[in-house]
Amino acid sequence: MSSSVATQQPAQSSSPPTPAAAGRPQKSLFARVLARPEVGALAAAIVIFAFFYAVAPTFRSLPAASTYLYASSTIGIVAVGVALLMIGGEFDLSSGVAVTTAALTAAMSCYQLSLNVWVGVVVSLVVALAIGFVNGYLVVRTGIPSFLVTLSTFFVLQGLNLGVTKLITGAVATPNVSGLDGFASARAVFASDIDLGIITLKITVLWWLAFVAVGTWVLLRTRVGNWIFASGGNEASARAVGVPVKKVKIGLFMAVGFLAWFLGMHLLMNFSSVQAGIGVGNEFVYIIAAVVGGALLTGGYGSAVGSALGAVIFGMTTQGIVFAGWDPNWFKTFLGAMLLMAVMVNLYIKNYAAQRK
Amino acid sequence: MTDTIADHAASDLKAGESLVEMEGVGKAYGAIRALEGVNLTVKAGEVTCVLGDNGAGKSTLIKIISGLHPHSEGTLKVDGKERHFSSPREALDTGIATVYQDLAVVGLMEVWRNFFLGSEIRKGRYPLAPLDIKAMRQIADTELQKMGITVKDINQPIGTLSGGQRQCVAIARAVYFGARVLILDEPTAALGVKQSGVVLKYTAAARDAGLGVVFITHNPHHAYMVGDHFIILKLGRRVLDKKRSEVGLEELTAEMAGGQELAELSHELKR
Numbered sequence: 266m267s268s269s270v271a272t273q274q275p276a277q278s279s280s281p282p283t284p285a286a287a288g289r290p291q292k293s294l295f296a297r298v299l300a301r302p303e304v305g306a307l308a309a310a311i312v313i314f315a316f317f318y319a320v321a322p323t324f325r326s327l328p329a330a331s332t333y334l335y336a337s338s339t340i341g342i343v344a345v346g347v348a349l350l351m352i353g354g355e356f357d358l359s360s361g362v363a364v365t366t367a368a369l370t371a372a373m374s375c376y377q378l379s380l381n382v383w384v385g386v387v388v389s390l391v392v393a394l395a396i397g398f399v400n401g402y403l404v405v406r407t408g409i410p411s412f413l414v415t416l417s418t419f420f421v422l423q424g425l426n427l428g429v430t431k432l433i434t435g436a437v438a439t440p441n442v443s444g445l446d447g448f449a450s451a452r453a454v455f456a457s458d459i460d461l462g463i464i465t466l467k468i469t470v471l472w473w474l475a476f477v478a479v480g481t482w483v484l485l486r487t488r489v490g491n492w493i494f495a496s497g498g499n500e501a502s503a504r505a506v507g508v509p510v511k512k513v514k515i516g517l518f519m520a521v522g523f524l525a526w527f528l529g530m531h532l533l534m535n536f537s538s539v540q541a542g543i544g545v546g547n548e549f550v551y552i553i554a555a556v557v558g559g560a561l562l563t564g565g566y567g568s569a570v571g572s573a574l575g576a577v578i579f580g581m582t583t584q585g586i587v588f589a590g591w592d593p594n595w596f597k598t599f600l601g602a603m604l605l606m607a608v609m610v611n612l613y614i615k616n617y618a619a620q621r622k
Numbered sequence: 623m624t625d626t627i628a629d630h631a632a633s634d635l636k637a638g639e640s641l642v643e644m645e646g647v648g649k650a651y652g653a654i655r656a657l658e659g660v661n662l663t664v665k666a667g668e669v670t671c672v673l674g675d676n677g678a679g680k681s682t683l684i685k686i687i688s689g690l691h692p693h694s695e696g697t698l699k700v701d702g703k704e705r706h707f708s709s710p711r712e713a714l715d716t717g718i719a720t721v722y723q724d725l726a727v728v729g730l731m732e733v734w735r736n737f738f739l740g741s742e743i744r745k746g747r748y749p750l751a752p753l754d755i756k757a758m759r760q761i762a763d764t765e766l767q768k769m770g771i772t773v774k775d776i777n778q779p780i781g782t783l784s785g786g787q788r789q790c791v792a793i794a795r796a797v798y799f800g801a802r803v804l805i806l807d808e809p810t811a812a813l814g815v816k817q818s819g820v821v822l823k824y825t826a827a828a829r830d831a832g833l834g835v836v837f838i839t840h841n842p843h844h845a846y847m848v849g850d851h852f853i854i855l856k857l858g859r860r861v862l863d864k865k866r867s868e869v870g871l872e873e874l875t876a877e878m879a880g881g882q883e884l885a886e887l888s889h890e891l892k893r
Contacts, residue, residue: 483750486752487744487750487751487753488742488744488751488753490753491731491738491739494728494730494735495740498729499728499729502728503728504690504710505690505710505722506714506740506741507709507710507711507714507740508739508740509711565729566730
């Protein structure tokens with residue numbers, strides 16, 4: 266259909282004089298910035314940063330920044346995918362344990378068969394994408410809400426993680442893979458430290474920024490991005506104008522699978538071994554990061570940058586409590602209050618922006 | 623307005639030419655027959671009105687023509703060729719565009735993104751090729767203005783427009799992308815009098831531009847203002863099929879309201 270666009274020249278001669286397009290009042294930059302979904306999260310992130318900056322002197326150092334950025338990146342990498350998926354109108358509750366599944370698959374497949382680590386990395390990628398595909402396929406095929414489908418996948422994977430690991434290794438953790446061929450290069454890709462002169466960052470921080478950039482570009486600058494917003498915003502109407510909603514949704518689930526795989530590889534290369542029981546509960550952390558970042562629970566609205574800000578809020582809070590020397594037992598309470606505040610700031614700013622039409 | 627919409631309509635349309643012909647079309651959902659034995663012809667430059675109460679089979683009829691659900695009986699011909707659509711994309715590719723009552727647009731997306739949704743302009747043909755956002759904004763803006771729809775800002779979410787304007791943007795979009803047959807599903811149902819007027823004017827403009835229009839409604843007054851041909855459905859069957867010259871508004875209203883049944887009912891309830 267797009268080919269017909271080029272053939273349709275505006276018929277200037279026959280049309281009556283039209284009101285000049287340039288004469289339209291443009292919204293001010295301020296109003297346009299306020300209309301972005303991530304503004305509330307940005308405000309909240311600044312407030313939380315200022316708060317810890319004030320109460321915890323150690324929080325002000327560059328190594329501290331490196332620490333909380335690393336913590337943020339381990340949340341933010343998967344949260345990018347989860348945010349895109351939520352904009353597309355679906356949930357994924359299996360993303361937390363899928364990270365563990367990916368790490369376990371990679372570790373055990375290459376260790377048991379004494380293969381190069383990279384073989385395990387590739388096998389694990391296939392498995393992670395398959396998990397995403399199955400989630401997506403079941404959701405679009407059956408019409409069952411993704412909340413239920415991925416809740417089932419969550420339990421299935423959680424059981425498999427423990428059961429299969431116990432069956433193969435006889436323990437609840439994988440063997441140490443650091444002695445295998447290819448480990449050094451895999452570690453360089455997934456878990457090395459990058460010295461930037463003034464600050465040393467974990468490589469995941471850079472990968473995270475790259476994923477956020479790609480996610481943002483896809484969402485705002487490509488046809489697929491348009492389709493993601495439409496699939497989540499109004500599925501029936503998107504379908505009626507020819508958007509392949511089912512493919513978009515399956516693709517989004519697979520993107521979450523890919524990012525879960527990436528984080529799984531980081532965990533494996535960073536610690537050389539993986540506990541089979543970890544990852545449970547992280548799916549909510551990713552979803553919360555996306556929501557704090559402005560993604561609507563009902564779909565059709567949100568941003569990748571927002572999910573990154575949500576992850577930064579999380580990372581700063583977890584590490585900030587430690588830097589402030591408080592009892593970490595209070596962490597969850599503090600976190601809950603922070604989240605509620607972030608979401609309320611978000612809502613307030615959105616309403617404020619909506620009034621400035 | 624009429625001139626400018628004609629400039630953009632597909633140029634190979636000849637008034638009176640049959641675009642869509644349905645013969646004995648029916649649809650069963652399991653044991654339930656939602657539609658049976660419906661004959662309908664959509665001609666270029668004419669508005670065919672399909673009237674009926676709730677559950678009469680109007681929605682099933684549009685779903686068949688627009689490709690959302692394939693029919694299970696009879697034949698559907700588009701431009702003389704028999705078709706069996708399995709997706710809305712297939713129907714769109716033969717020039718059949720549908721504008722739905724409540725789901726014409728994606729409310730949270732900008733006007734220009736809605737205008738080009740599903741037919742985006744890209745700067746290349748490879749996957750993930752960037753969108754030509756500047757061109758799309760500009761085209762959507764000038765097209766809407768030319769077609770007599772003024773929106774304050776092409777970048778505002780379309781949900782901030784009025785219901786009538788939203789319908790008009792959806793119709794303008796269909797016409798711009800070369801629709802030959804335009805199906806309007808209850809376009810005036812949720813609108814006030816003034817907003818309905820805007821949509822009806824726009825429907826007439828599409829007709830005058832040579833498009834075949836199927837206007838689905840349960841409001842005989844709106845139908846009679848723009849219609850050339852009227853079909854009334856009741857419980858999945860056709861109970862009236864007349865040209866404008868053969869039927870008056872009163873007969874249409876009476877038939878719509880139940881006709882015979884209503885007469886019997888008023889007799890029974892007589893005090």
